Amino acid sequence: MRYRIVKEENLLTGRIVYYIEQKRTSWFGLSEWSRDIRGIEGIQGPSVCSLTLSGIKHKLNEIRWGGNMIKTEIIQTDDKK
Numbered sequence: 176m177r178y179r180i181v182k183e184e185n186l187l188t189g190r191i192v193y194y195i196e197q198k199r200t201s202w203f204g205l206s207e208w209s210r211d212i213r214g215i216e217g218i219q220g221p222s223v224c225s226l227t228l229s230g231i232k233h234k235l236n237e238i239r240w241g242g243n244m245i246k247t248e249i250i251q252t253d254d255k256k
Contacts, residue, residue: 177197178195178196178238179195179198180193180194180195180196180228180231180232181193181194191226192224192225193224193225194224195212195238196208196209196212
């Protein structure tokens with residue numbers, strides 16, 4: 176799979192958002208870029224975005240090389256022994 180970072184700027188508000196897009200190939204052999212990367216475990220929504228370039232680069236590295244996108248820990252329990 177191939178990924179790329181896309182910068183999207185709203186010219187009216189000046190807001191900049193960075194997105195990760197995934198290259199997909201159809202059975203016709205045509206390729207297209209899509210923001211829908213739900214096939215990866217731990218990604219809840221259809222797209223991954225960030226307001227900073229460093230933030231989106233970190234997320235892209237986690238998607239490429241990380242494995243587990245969700246960290247779980249027990250904060251408190253009322254079990255008695």
